[in-house]
Amino acid sequence: MDVIMAHQAGTTNAVGTSGTALTPEQLKLIKRYTSHVAFAFDQDSAGLEATFRAIELAQLAEFELQIIAIPVGKDPDECIKTDPAAWEKAVSKPISVMDFYFNYGKKLFDPETLEGKRDCFGCCFPSSSNTPRRWNRGIIYSVWPSSLKQILICYGMT
DSSP, X not given: OHHHHHHHTTOOSOOOOBTTBOOHHHHHHHXXXXXXXXXXXXXXXXXXXXXXXXXXXXXXXXXXXXXXXXXSSSSHHHHXXXXXXXXXXXXXXXXXXXXXXXXXXXXXXXXXXXXXXXXXXXXXXXXXXXXXXXXHHHIIIIIHHHHHHHHHHHTTOO
């Protein structure tokens, strides 16, 4: 339903996975048409796990990658039904992978405590030995400056 609602809401370049199962083969097909993807999986635990896995797979395939942060509801379908303008805004302004990890860390850990700050910071750098070198440089040069400001604010360093 998510991809159908997205198309009905005007998001013309949308594809859906079967549940949360994105595969390397599907990414190879997508790569024929674009090198940029923005994921919008459900906001429940299965959707978050699917997002983490999709990020890893897309990084391995060297996609330009962003995340559509669903502002209302648990999934794109519910967001579009509740607030179509919020969906349009989220699609037009996807966030970086690092910002996604940082926001996830802020939800899990208390940024007011030293341990929480440490753990929140750790969420920004998930361990993946398979991440291509080029992607790491891309993060450093294009994403890091905006995310660094959020990290410094979280740590009370501004």
